[in-house]
Amino acid sequence: MNRIIAVFFVILSLTSCTSKFQQVLKNKDTDYKVKMAEKYFEAKKYRNAQQLFENVMPFVKGTPRYEELYLKFANAYYYDKDYENAENLFKTFVEYFPNSPKTEEVEFLRAYTYYKRSPKAELDQTTTNKAIQSMQSFIDAHPTSAKVKEATEVIDASRAKLELKDYKTATLYDNLALYRAAAISYGLLSDNYPDSKSADRYKLLTVKSYYKFAENSFAEKQKERFDKVIEEYNDFVDRFSDSPLLPEAKKIKKQTDNFLKIKK
DSSP: OHHHHHHHHHHHHHHHHHHHHHHHHHOSOHHHHHHHHHHHHHTTOHHHHHHHHHHHHHHHTTSTTHHHHHHHHHHHHHHTTOHHHHHHHHHHHHHHOTTOTTHHHHHHHHHHHHHHTOOOTTSOOHHHHHHHHHHHHHHHHOTTOTTHHHHHHHHHHHHHHHHHHHHHHHHHHHHTTOHHHHHHHHHHHHHHOTTSTTHHHHHHHHHHHHHHHHHTSOHHHHHHHHHHHHHHHHHHHHHOTTOTTHHHHHHHHHHHHHHHHHHO
């Protein structure tokens, strides 16, 4: 019984709050609605703040407070984690107020919304690429900004996610026994991320995949495909001569040499 009463009072409280907000929204006094929008914003009731700010924007346009209120309008979406709408409003803010002292901050936040919308590695990475591009544009436009370090960290984290996605794709090809596709994908990983701590591993996987591709090929195709294994091995040695994975690469080279001797 006590639980039912408690639920009743919660519902009554929510209904009362909704009713009060609707009264504020219908009020004809712009100054009052601005005051309440800011009050909701400070109380982190961002959905209510969004509606009120949107409602008053046409009436405060051109006034001394327009810039300040527009930024709060945008931030109400950002803090509510509605990053798509926040990005659009940040973009418009820069267009409306290009000389604002807040422009640098807003440009960073706009770029950051793409990073916040970046999905897990298995999914489409359009927003991840956009985060990299936007953060690089921010760095180019504000090279002395205190936010450059954070922007660089976002770029690094985004590139790591793209690297992981490419690695998962290459591994999927390998697991499906699509060895040529796997070899090409691992090779691109090694080339596209030369500073990665796994660059030598990607190159070794390239060599391995080409070896499996050659090994499973028709007899008349095997020699030229094992020649490709040697070519990739030599590239591995040139680029990663001090790699701890070199002995494993040499083992594949030896197996390839033995095969080619038999074929002579």
